[in-house]
Amino acid sequence: MLDVQAVKADFPILATTVHGGQRLVYLDSGATSQKPSSVLDAERAYYEQSNAAVHRGAHALAEAATEAFEQARARIAGFVGAQAHDLVFTKNATEGLNLAAYGFSNATAIAQWDPASVDPRFVLKPGDSIVVTEMEHHSNLVPWQEVCRKTGATLRWIPLTDDGRLDLSSLDSIIDETTRVVSVVHQSNILGTVNPVRLIMDRAHGVGAIGVVDACQSVPHMPVNVDDVGADLLAWSGHKMLGPTGIGCLWGTAGVLTSMSPFLSGGSMIELVQMEATTFAAPPQRFEAGTPVVAQAVALAAAVEYLEKLGMVDVAAHEHALAGYALKGLQELQGVRVIGPIDNVDRGSAISFAVGGLHPHDVGQVLDSRGVAVRVGHHCAWPTCRRYGVPSTTRMSPYIYNDESDIDAALAGIVAAQEFFGVK
Amino acid sequence: MELDSLYQEIILDHYKHPRGHGLLEHPLGSAHHINPTCGDEITVQVSRNSEGGLEIGYEGQGCSISQASASVLTELLTGQSVSQSQAAREAFIDLMHAQGQGEPDEDVLGDAVAFAGVAKFPARVKCALLAWMALQDAEIKAGLLSKGEGS
Numbered sequence: 001m002l003d004v005q006a007v008k009a010d011f012p013i014l015a016t017t018v019h020g021g022q023r024l025v026y027l028d029s030g031a032t033s034q035k036p037s038s039v040l041d042a043e044r045a046y047y048e049q050s051n052a053a054v055h056r057g058a059h060a061l062a063e064a065a066t067e068a069f070e071q072a073r074a075r076i077a078g079f080v081g082a083q084a085h086d087l088v089f090t091k092n093a094t095e096g097l098n099l100a101a102y103g104f105s106n107a108t109a110i111a112q113w114d115p116a117s118v119d120p121r122f123v124l125k126p127g128d129s130i131v132v133t134e135m136e137h138h139s140n141l142v143p144w145q146e147v148c149r150k151t152g153a154t155l156r157w158i159p160l161t162d163d164g165r166l167d168l169s170s171l172d173s174i175i176d177e178t179t180r181v182v183s184v185v186h187q188s189n190i191l192g193t194v195n196p197v198r199l200i201m202d203r204a205h206g207v208g209a210i211g212v213v214d215a216c217q218s219v220p221h222m223p224v225n226v227d228d229v230g231a232d233l234l235a236w237s238g239h240k241m242l243g244p245t246g247i248g249c250l251w252g253t254a255g256v257l258t259s260m261s262p263f264l265s266g267g268s269m270i271e272l273v274q275m276e277a278t279t280f281a282a283p284p285q286r287f288e289a290g291t292p293v294v295a296q297a298v299a300l301a302a303a304v305e306y307l308e309k310l311g312m313v314d315v316a317a318h319e320h321a322l323a324g325y326a327l328k329g330l331q332e333l334q335g336v337r338v339i340g341p342i343d344n345v346d347r348g349s350a351i352s353f354a355v356g357g358l359h360p361h362d363v364g365q366v367l368d369s370r371g372v373a374v375r376v377g378h379h380c381a382w383p384t385c386r387r388y389g390v391p392s393t394t395r396m397s398p399y400i401y402n403d404e405s406d407i408d409a410a411l412a413g414i415v416a417a418q419e420f421f422g423v424k
Numbered sequence: 425m426e427l428d429s430l431y432q433e434i435i436l437d438h439y440k441h442p443r444g445h446g447l448l449e450h451p452l453g454s455a456h457h458i459n460p461t462c463g464d465e466i467t468v469q470v471s472r473n474s475e476g477g478l479e480i481g482y483e484g485q486g487c488s489i490s491q492a493s494a495s496v497l498t499e500l501l502t503g504q505s506v507s508q509s510q511a512a513r514e515a516f517i518d519l520m521h522a523q524g525q526g527e528p529d530e531d532v533l534g535d536a537v538a539f540a541g542v543a544k545f546p547a548r549v550k551c552a553l554l555a556w557m558a559l560q561d562a563e564i565k566a567g568l569l570s571k572g573e574g575s
Contacts, residue, residue, distance in 0.1 A: 178551070360485035361462055361551065371428045378463040391463045391485050420427065420486070 002310060003317045004403040005094060010036040011401055012305075019075040022371030025409045030189055030217065030350040031375050031399030032239045035303070039106030039242055042302035046295050055268065055285070069294045072301035073284075079304045080215075080251060081225035081236070084176070088250040088257070088284040089293050093216045094139040096235030096250035097183070097368040099287055100212050101143035103260040104181065105150045110261060119259035121210060124180055126152035131175050131182045131209075133158040133166055134387055137189050138322035138380040140214040143181060153180065156338055158200075160387055164191045164340035168199070175203050183212035186229070187221065190379040190395065192350040194218070201341035210256060216240060220307075220399075221348050232256040241301035242307065247293045252366075257358050258281035315400055319349035321409060322398045326351050329411045334424065352379070355358035355414060357423035360394040372409050429524075431488065432543055436537035439488040444498035448481035453566025455543035456458075457558040459550050464490050465534035468567050477503040478568075482555060488549050493539065500534040501559070506568045512536070513556050520549045 006270035008014050011034045018024050026034060046068060054069045084335055090096040107122035115123075124130075134157050148155045156174050159167045182204035187194045196331040197405035201211040214233040218224050220241035226234055233256060233317050238247040252260075262269060262280055269289040270281040280286045307315065324344040330336050341347045355363050364376035375395045378385045385392055396410050418424035437554040451469035458465050466484030471481050480498045484491065501509045515533055520525040524544035542552045563569040 181554060361464075361489070361548070365548075366427065366429065366547075377461055382463060391465070421430070422440075422464035 002314055002400055005316075005402060007310070008401045010038070012037060012040075014401055015157075020370050025370075025372040025402075025406045027396040027402065027406060027410055028253070028373045028375050029220075029240070029399035030379075030395060032245070033220065033399055034401065035241050035242055035244065036306050037410050038306055039244065039299050039302045041312065043295050043299035046298040049071060050298075051295070054292060061101045065294060068298050069292065073299040075301040076249060076304050077251070077299070079308065079371040080219060081227055082251050083254075085284060086251055086254055086257060086283075088252070088287040089291065089297055090248040090250055090287075091246055092239075093214065093237035094233045094248070094302045094321045096248045097139050097214060098143045099250055099263040100183070100208050100233045100235065101147045101195045102263045105147045106261040106263070108151045113198075118261060121208075122260065124151035124153040126154075127178060128153040128155050129176070129178045130154070131156045131158065131179050131184075131204075133184050133195070134160045135166070135191055135195075135381065136183075136185050136215070137214065139216075139337075140185055140212075141383070142185055144181070145392040147181075154178075154241055158184070159382070162344070164193050164388075165197055165346075166186075166193070168196070170295075171200070171203055171363070175200075175207055175209065177207055179204065181212065182209050183192070183214070185214040185216075185223070186218035187348045187350075188340070188381070188384070189217050189350060190352050190384050190393065192340055192347045192352070194222075194346040194348060196346075198228065198230045205230075215350060217251075217350065221319055223312040223419070226251055238296060238300040238303070241300075242303035244296045247300050248297035250287070252284070258285075260287075262286055262289070266290055268292070278383065310400060310410065317407060318400060319398065320344065321350065322402060323347060323403070324399070324412075325348040325404050326396060326407045329407060330414075333411065333414060335418065339385075339390060341394050350395060350397035352395045354393055355418065355423075358417060358421055360392045362421065363394045363417045365412040366420055370409065370413045370416065371407075372413045374410065426499060429541040430548065432538040432541060433533050435488065435492040437497075438492035438495040438535065442495040444480065444495065444502060445483065446481055447483050448479060451481065451562075453562040453564070453568070455532040455558045455559065455561035455565060457554055459487045459490070459554055461550070462487070464551065464554060466490065466494055466555050466558050468494070468555055470559065470562045470564045470568065472524050472568075474501065475503075477505065478509055479503075480559065484555075486554065487548075487551050489539075489542060490554045493536075496535045496538075499561060501534060506563060510558065510569065514561060516556055519521065519543060519551065520553055535559075543560075545575070 050064040052065040052067040077084045077087040107118040111123040205213040211231045212233045215236040219236040233252045266289040287333045339352040360376035378392045448469045452471040454469040458468045464486030469481040471479045
């Protein structure tokens with residue numbers, strides 16, 4: 001059990017008020033989480049005590065900075081049951097997924113002129129297929145559409161059921177012998193659905209495809225172990241799990257990372273540079289061109305420490321209880337339809353809904369006037385909205401610092417919006 | 425926060441009872457605009473009546489602000505000249521960028537003066553402008569306005 005009041009006290013921003021002294025009810029953690037003091041302190045302490053360029057320089061600060069950076073990497077990797085050398089830092093999850101996608105399109109381009117230098121698993125051609133789902137965030141959809149445009153491969157997707165889950169009835173024909181990549185979301189940012197990624201990854205591997213998982217909404221909210229997920233590559237972001245903006249993570253199996261072509265190139269990612277050609281450093285440095293995200297990594301490690309102290313099993317249980325409470329409350333409201341699973345099984349606490357006769361922008365505006373922060377729009381999952389016949393949704397996404405009173409505030413705000421616009 | 429300063433009675437009235445909603449039978453020009461942040465969409469069409477004044481049709485889905493704005497625009501500019509439409513658009517854009525400090529001219533903007541408060545809500549300015557920008561595009565496509573003349 002989380003002590004929500006104690007947790008809340010660790011987050012300075014949650015003590016602020018909005019719109020003339022109203023209590024801030026922050027229910028938009030699916031977009032970005034708030035940060036505890038320990039994370040802010042860690043970033044400040046790094047700059048005050050250790051700041052220097054990492055992996056170079058022969059002075060005391062450079063060594064301190066490098067040690068802080070690499071210790072952070074180990075700590076963050078450990079959070080998902082991984083080894084430090086298999087964890088690449090990116091600027092966000094979108095970059096991590098692009099790094100994966102470019103691994104294919106770059107290898108395909110290079111193979112035209114120098115096939116011996118690339119791993120054939122990453123070389124695509126017309127007739128090959130890439131599989132995603134109909135509930136992907138644009139970040140795990142558009143990069144793969146782009147790979148298809150560059151290589152001639154075909155994009156396929158796993159469709160959705162009316163109750164907000166993956167329709168796996170045709171999985172074996174969607175992922176078939178032509179499939180070279182399967183990239184799926186672990187937990188949907190718009191529907192809240194937790195997908196059976198292990199089963200999908202196993203099917204991907206069964207046909208020799210490489211499996212990618214977008215874990216942006218799972219790593220912050222439940223225990224995730226890369227061995228259990230069974231992917232080859234797994235991406236998530238730091239700022240949704242109490243960490244700072246500007247850092248994302250891409251974990252990969254050593255076998256896949258060492259075979260992948262670089263994404264960004266330049267400083268820090270090289271082994272030997274000559275005017276004629278360059279050889280590349282081993283992962284993870286191969287994928288970290290330029291000055292890396294050192295202070296952000298140190299702060300993200302502090303976020304991991306905070307979450308580990310709470311315990312991810314307890315975090316997940318807390319959110320499960322809040323999801324159940326919110327689902328029940330929403331279903332009791334007249335004219336409100338939950339977009340996503342209504343049974344509190346294999347779903348997270350991000351809950352989208354439509355209010356009959358009201359546009360989400362107007363619902364969000366009334367909620368905001370009462371101090372309640374929610375997200376409105378298509379949540380970067382436009383095709384998913386279309387699938388459920390709504391232009392956009394309103395979404396509440398609670399986290400460790402929310403309790404039932406916050407859900408109550410949102411529910412009361414929905415009723416107020418209905419009354420304000422006269423649709424009740 | 426004062427919700428009433430955003431949602432003026434006139435705006436709510438246009439939202440609930442949209443004027444001139446629907447597409448034209450023989451449009452001279454048509455433009456489909458999207459607000460990519462929220463997925464709102466609108467199609468605005470123009471043609472000319474026998475006296476040369478504008479005929480406007482529209483269809484779309486979106487929030488109260490974007491839909492009311494389309495209704496207000498259609499009521500205001502139907503039968504007007506292209507130059508009057510242009511002048512109203514410029515005045516409306518100015519109003520939206522006035523951060524709530526604008527003093528709109530009711531002779532030019534009619535019911536659209538009610539949107540003055542929207543300018544205090546940066547996230548909603550795009551909603552209010554959606555139909556106006558689509559109308560400009562439709563006028564250009566109809567050959568009523570050249571690209572350089574746009575606001």
